[in-house]
Amino acid sequence: MSHRLLLLLVLLLSCGPTAGRPPPAATPRLKLAFPELRARHGLQLFRLERSCCYEALLLDEERGRLFVGAQNHLLSLALDDISQRDRKIYWPAPVEWREECNWAGKDITAECMNFVKILHAYNRTHLYACGTGAFHPVCAFVEAGQHAEEPTFKLDPQRTEDGKGKSPYDPRHAAASVLVGEELYSGVATDLMGRDFTIFRSLGRRPSIRTEQHDSRWLNEPKFVAVFWVPESEDPDDDKIYFFFRETAVERQQGLGKTSFARIGQICRNDMGGQRSLVNKWTTFLKARLVCAVPGPDGADTHFNELRDVFLLQTKDKRNPLIYAIFSTSSSVFQGSAVCVYTMADIRRAFLGPFAHKEGPNYQWVSYQGRVPYPRPGMCPSKTFGTFGSTKDFPDEVIQFARHHPLMYNPVLPHSQRPLFLQASVPYTFTRIAVDRVTAADGHYDVLFIGTDMGTVLKVVSMAKESWHHMEPLLLEELQVFQDASPVTSLQLSSKRHQLYAGSATALAQLSLHRCGAYGKACAECCLARDPYCAWDGTACTRYVPNTKRRFRRQDIRNGDPNMLCSEDPRRGSVPQKQLYGVEGSTAFLECIPKSLQARVLWMYQRTPDDPKQEVQMDERVVQTERGVLLRSVQRADAGLYLCHATEHGFTQPLLQLSLEVIGARQVVGMAPAGDPQLTAGPPSHKVWYRDFLQLVERPPVGTAGRACQRPWSRGRSLPPPRAHAGPPGRGHGEEPRRARRRRTHEGPRAERRPRSASPW
Structure with missing residues (x-):
C-alpha cells in the first residue's frame, strides 16, 4: 500500500462517522410558512423602493423607535408596527464620489452607493452613523429628538466627517464597533483594497490608537463580527473592550493550508500607547482562540471554526455577562452550525494563562516558559494592579513582550465543553442570533432566536437538565420570515414589547416573540x-x-x-371521531397529523369497541407516512376502529378515532356481465347500493353532468336509480351491450337520437 493511500485511510478513520460525529438534526415542534405568519400571526414587513441591505439596526426603547441603516437611507420606524409612521433620511454619496468609484472599476448601480454600516446612539438627542460612501467612508451625526413624540429626524450634510477607520470601503465587507462614552472602537479595513485591517479607536478627546500594522501575529486577514464593552471591576480604569473575529490562524499546522480560527481579543479602554515603542499603538492587545467543538473519541473533535455572530446577554452582574456565539464549519466531512456559550470567568482565565511562543527547530507554537515581565502584559494601568498611571509609564521590556506575544496559548472553551445547540446536515446555515432571558413559573430560561441564510428564524429554549452545567436545548419553532428566502443579516429583539426585528437584503420583518x-x-x-x-x-x-x-x-x-x-381540563378524554369507507381490494388512507412535529404517532386497532386494543403492525401492505397510514389493499379484516395517538416527552394523548367500514367487492358480482374476469359468480338478483353511483361518476348521463355534482347527498340516504336511457353502459340487468349501443349511436342520424332527459337527482 502506498504512502498516499495509507494517509487517506488514516484520515477516513479519524474523520469518519464514529469520530466526533454530531447528532442528527433537531426537528422543530412547530413549523410555520411565510403565508401563515402573514395571515394569522401578525408578521409585518417594511420595504423601501430603490433601496436594500437593512444591516444596521439600532433599537431604542425610550424613543419607541427602530433606527435602520440601509442603502442611501436612514430610517426611523415605530417599534410597535414598523409599517406605520416611518421617517426617512435620504443620504446618498456625492456624484463625484460615485463617478470616481465607477472609474475605479466598480459597479455604479450596485457598489457605488452609500451603504450605512454603523449606527450608534451618541447621546440623548443624536445618533452617530457611518456608511461606505461609494468607497469614500463617511460619518455624520443624526438628530433624532429626545422623546418618542418628537418628530425630529434629520441629518446635516454639511457636518459630515471622514469615516476611515470606522466604516469599511467595500459594501461586501463587515464592520464591528461599539460606542463607549464619546469614543468609537472599531474593527475594520482601513484601506481601499481591504488589506489593512485594524482595531481602531477614534472620536473623543484622546489620541487615535490602532493595532500594529502589517504584522500577522496581531491580525491575519480578520473578519470582525462584534465588539462589546465589559467592566472588569468597580474601577473604570480596569474596563476592557472585547473584539470577536475570525482570522487565518498563524499557529496552524504546516502543510494543511489556510485554517480559519475564531478569536476573542481584548484591549484596555485607558490604553494610551507606548512612550518610545508602540507609539499610538495598543500595548494591552491580547487574543485567544474561541473553541466550539463536539468532543469525540481519542481527541478527534468536530470543530466549528467560522464565527458568524455574537450576542452579549446581560445578567444581574454587569461584569459577568454570558456570551452566545454562533459558528459554522468549512469542513469537507460534514456541514453544520452550532451555538456555544462562554462565561467571562473562562475568558479571563485564558488571558491570565500562558502566552503562546514560537520556538524550536521547526518553529512550533508552544507555551512560553520564560519570565513574564511586570506589570503583566494585558493588564490595565490602574490602582487595582499597580501604581502605573498610564501605559506610557510601562517599562520597555513590557512593551516589547506585548509586541511579540499577542497570542495566548490556552483557548477559551465553551460552557459544558460542548455546543449548546447544533444542526448538522440541514439545508441552512446560522447567520445571526439574539437571546431573551424569560421569567417563567419555575425559573428563568434563555430563549434563542437564530437567523439563517434561508430567511428563517429558529426559536430555541435552553433549559437545565440536572444543573446549570448540563443544559438541554429544545427547538420550538422554525419561522419563514422572508418569502424570498434571503439570508437574515441582522436581528434585534424588544423584551419590553415582545417583538423580534429581522433584516435582510430585501426587507425588514417584525414578529411577536410568541404564538x-x-x-x-x-x-x-x-x-x-x-x-x-x-x-x-x-x-x-x-x-x-x-x-x-x-x-x-x-x-x-x-x-x-x-x-x-391538565387534570382539570374539561376537554380531556374527548376524542374527535370520523367515519371512513373503503372498498375491498382498493386503497384507503387514514389521515392523522399532530400539531407537534416532534410527536411520534402511534396507531391502535380494535375490531369492535368491546375488543382489546392492539398496535397496528406496519408491513408492505400497511405503510405509515408523515400524514397517516396507507392501506395499499383493503381487506375485510381491516374494518374496525383505529385510534391515532401522539407520544411526546413521555406523554401520550389520543388525537383521533377513525371507524373504517369495508365494502366487499364480491357483493357486486351479481351485477357483472358474462365473461368479466374481475368479479366472480354470485347471487344474480343482488344489487349493491353504490354501484349505480359509481357508474354515474364514471360517465354521467347526457345533460346531467353539470347538475349531478351540484346536488349534495347525505350519508345513509339511498341514491335514486338512474334511468335506463340516461345511464352509462354498465353491467346491470336490462342494459344494452356497450358495443351494440355505440354502433347504433354512430350509424344513426343525429336527429334520431333521443332527447335529453332530466337529471335523475
Whole structure:
C-alpha cells in the first residue's frame, strides 16, 4: 500500500462517522410558512423602493423607535408596527464620489452607493452613523429628538466627517464597533483594497490608537463580527473592550493550508500607547482562540471554526455577562452550525494563562516558559494592579513582550465543553442570533432566536437538565420570515414589547416573540410546548405574565408533564371521531397529523369497541407516512376502529378515532356481465347500493353532468336509480351491450337520437 493511500485511510478513520460525529438534526415542534405568519400571526414587513441591505439596526426603547441603516437611507420606524409612521433620511454619496468609484472599476448601480454600516446612539438627542460612501467612508451625526413624540429626524450634510477607520470601503465587507462614552472602537479595513485591517479607536478627546500594522501575529486577514464593552471591576480604569473575529490562524499546522480560527481579543479602554515603542499603538492587545467543538473519541473533535455572530446577554452582574456565539464549519466531512456559550470567568482565565511562543527547530507554537515581565502584559494601568498611571509609564521590556506575544496559548472553551445547540446536515446555515432571558413559573430560561441564510428564524429554549452545567436545548419553532428566502443579516429583539426585528437584503420583518395559540386548543398541547412565553389559563394557551394571581395559570417548562397540570381540563378524554369507507381490494388512507412535529404517532386497532386494543403492525401492505397510514389493499379484516395517538416527552394523548367500514367487492358480482374476469359468480338478483353511483361518476348521463355534482347527498340516504336511457353502459340487468349501443349511436342520424332527459337527482 502506498504512502498516499495509507494517509487517506488514516484520515477516513479519524474523520469518519464514529469520530466526533454530531447528532442528527433537531426537528422543530412547530413549523410555520411565510403565508401563515402573514395571515394569522401578525408578521409585518417594511420595504423601501430603490433601496436594500437593512444591516444596521439600532433599537431604542425610550424613543419607541427602530433606527435602520440601509442603502442611501436612514430610517426611523415605530417599534410597535414598523409599517406605520416611518421617517426617512435620504443620504446618498456625492456624484463625484460615485463617478470616481465607477472609474475605479466598480459597479455604479450596485457598489457605488452609500451603504450605512454603523449606527450608534451618541447621546440623548443624536445618533452617530457611518456608511461606505461609494468607497469614500463617511460619518455624520443624526438628530433624532429626545422623546418618542418628537418628530425630529434629520441629518446635516454639511457636518459630515471622514469615516476611515470606522466604516469599511467595500459594501461586501463587515464592520464591528461599539460606542463607549464619546469614543468609537472599531474593527475594520482601513484601506481601499481591504488589506489593512485594524482595531481602531477614534472620536473623543484622546489620541487615535490602532493595532500594529502589517504584522500577522496581531491580525491575519480578520473578519470582525462584534465588539462589546465589559467592566472588569468597580474601577473604570480596569474596563476592557472585547473584539470577536475570525482570522487565518498563524499557529496552524504546516502543510494543511489556510485554517480559519475564531478569536476573542481584548484591549484596555485607558490604553494610551507606548512612550518610545508602540507609539499610538495598543500595548494591552491580547487574543485567544474561541473553541466550539463536539468532543469525540481519542481527541478527534468536530470543530466549528467560522464565527458568524455574537450576542452579549446581560445578567444581574454587569461584569459577568454570558456570551452566545454562533459558528459554522468549512469542513469537507460534514456541514453544520452550532451555538456555544462562554462565561467571562473562562475568558479571563485564558488571558491570565500562558502566552503562546514560537520556538524550536521547526518553529512550533508552544507555551512560553520564560519570565513574564511586570506589570503583566494585558493588564490595565490602574490602582487595582499597580501604581502605573498610564501605559506610557510601562517599562520597555513590557512593551516589547506585548509586541511579540499577542497570542495566548490556552483557548477559551465553551460552557459544558460542548455546543449548546447544533444542526448538522440541514439545508441552512446560522447567520445571526439574539437571546431573551424569560421569567417563567419555575425559573428563568434563555430563549434563542437564530437567523439563517434561508430567511428563517429558529426559536430555541435552553433549559437545565440536572444543573446549570448540563443544559438541554429544545427547538420550538422554525419561522419563514422572508418569502424570498434571503439570508437574515441582522436581528434585534424588544423584551419590553415582545417583538423580534429581522433584516435582510430585501426587507425588514417584525414578529411577536410568541404564538401561544398555534400550539393547539387543549391544555396538554400548551403544556407540551414548554414555551416560557405561554401558559394554560383554563380555556386557552395564552401569553404568560409573571406575578399574576389568576387561578388557572398552568406552566411547567422544565418537565412539561400534562398529567400534573391538565387534570382539570374539561376537554380531556374527548376524542374527535370520523367515519371512513373503503372498498375491498382498493386503497384507503387514514389521515392523522399532530400539531407537534416532534410527536411520534402511534396507531391502535380494535375490531369492535368491546375488543382489546392492539398496535397496528406496519408491513408492505400497511405503510405509515408523515400524514397517516396507507392501506395499499383493503381487506375485510381491516374494518374496525383505529385510534391515532401522539407520544411526546413521555406523554401520550389520543388525537383521533377513525371507524373504517369495508365494502366487499364480491357483493357486486351479481351485477357483472358474462365473461368479466374481475368479479366472480354470485347471487344474480343482488344489487349493491353504490354501484349505480359509481357508474354515474364514471360517465354521467347526457345533460346531467353539470347538475349531478351540484346536488349534495347525505350519508345513509339511498341514491335514486338512474334511468335506463340516461345511464352509462354498465353491467346491470336490462342494459344494452356497450358495443351494440355505440354502433347504433354512430350509424344513426343525429336527429334520431333521443332527447335529453332530466337529471335523475
